[in-house]
Amino acid sequence: MDSITTPGSFERTEPVKRPTREEAEEAVRTLLAWAGDDPRREGLIDTPKRVVNAYKEWFQGYEEDPVKYLSRTFDDVQGYDDLVMLREIEVESHCEHHMAPFLGKAYVAYQPTEKVVGISKLARVVEIFSKRLQTQETMTAQICDAITESLAPAGCAVLIDAKHQCMTTRGVHHPNVSTITTQFTGVFRTDEDKRNRFFRLAGK
Ligand SMILES: Nc1nc2c(ncn2[C@@H]2O[C@H](COP(=O)(O)OP(=O)(O)OP(=O)(O)O)[C@@H](O)[C@H]2O)c(=O)[nH]1
Ligand SMILES: [Zn+2]
Numbered sequence: 001m002d003s004i005t006t007p008g009s010f011e012r013t014e015p016v017k018r019p020t021r022e023e024a025e026e027a028v029r030t031l032l033a034w035a036g037d038d039p040r041r042e043g044l045i046d047t048p049k050r051v052v053n054a055y056k057e058w059f060q061g062y063e064e065d066p067v068k069y070l071s072r073t074f075d076d077v078q079g080y081d082d083l084v085m086l087r088e089i090e091v092e093s094h095c096e097h098h099m100a101p102f103l104g105k106a107y108v109a110y111q112p113t114e115k116v117v118g119i120s121k122l123a124r125v126v127e128i129f130s131k132r133l134q135t136q137e138t139m140t141a142q143i144c145d146a147i148t149e150s151l152a153p154a155g156c157a158v159l160i161d162a163k164h165q166c167m168t169t170r171g172v173h174h175p176n177v178s179t180i181t182t183q184f185t186g187v188f189r190t191d192e193d194k195r196n197r198f199f200r201l202a203g204k
Contacts, residue, residue: 061131070150073115085109093130104162111154144183155186
């Protein structure tokens with residue numbers, strides 16, 4: 001892949017040219033020198049390579065399409081029509097403002113109409129959106145939208161509870177603050193009892 005299209009850049013005509021791996025490693029050497037160290041010293045020689053490998057892993061979500069994972073569904077659910085919920089899905093993402101990690105848990109529920117999806121695919125959708133530069137609000141909305149659009153459920157609910165290292169290890173330095181974001185569609189938006197049940201099952 002030699003260009004990147006990010007969710008916020010559809011309106012641009014020119015896609016961003018993707019740098020080579022060597023250019024990315026050179027950028028890491030620049031940052032090391034800028035931090036005050038010597039990128040040529042033995043302990044740092046392989047650091048650019050490791051950092052670029054780590055970025056590959058942390059930002060793997062740009063290479064993947066969540067809709068693909070939600071397209072395989074099962075119809076034979078014997079009339080099951082109550083909510084399906086995954087609790088405590090691990091979230092490891094990076095904030096788009098500082099590129100600092102934010103870590104927490106996601107709670108995802110949907111109420112199927114005629115078809116259900118393999119439950120692991122819901123966790124995969126969380127993973128794909130989290131492995132991009134994010135705000136917590138955007139990621140919450142993207143997960144909810146992808147499930148709502150792909151499965152056409154009676155409703156979808158997403159809650160993320162996460163700690164942002166840009167707030168805990170720098171800046172305001174509030175190590176105990178976590179941020180909760182929620183997004184609801186369908187019955188979770190219109191039916192307060194359903195929404196409260198989601199909160200109760202999430203332990204929130
Ligand atoms: N809404 C939202 N804000 C976020 C998220 N992650 C980080 N931020 C905030 O993004 C803001 C960026 O503010 P700026 O003033 O531009 O950056 P800054 O000078 O580094 O701000 P401080 O973090 O307050 O030092 C900060 O308030 C962060 O706490 C997120 O997921 N959602
Ligand atoms: Zn941040």
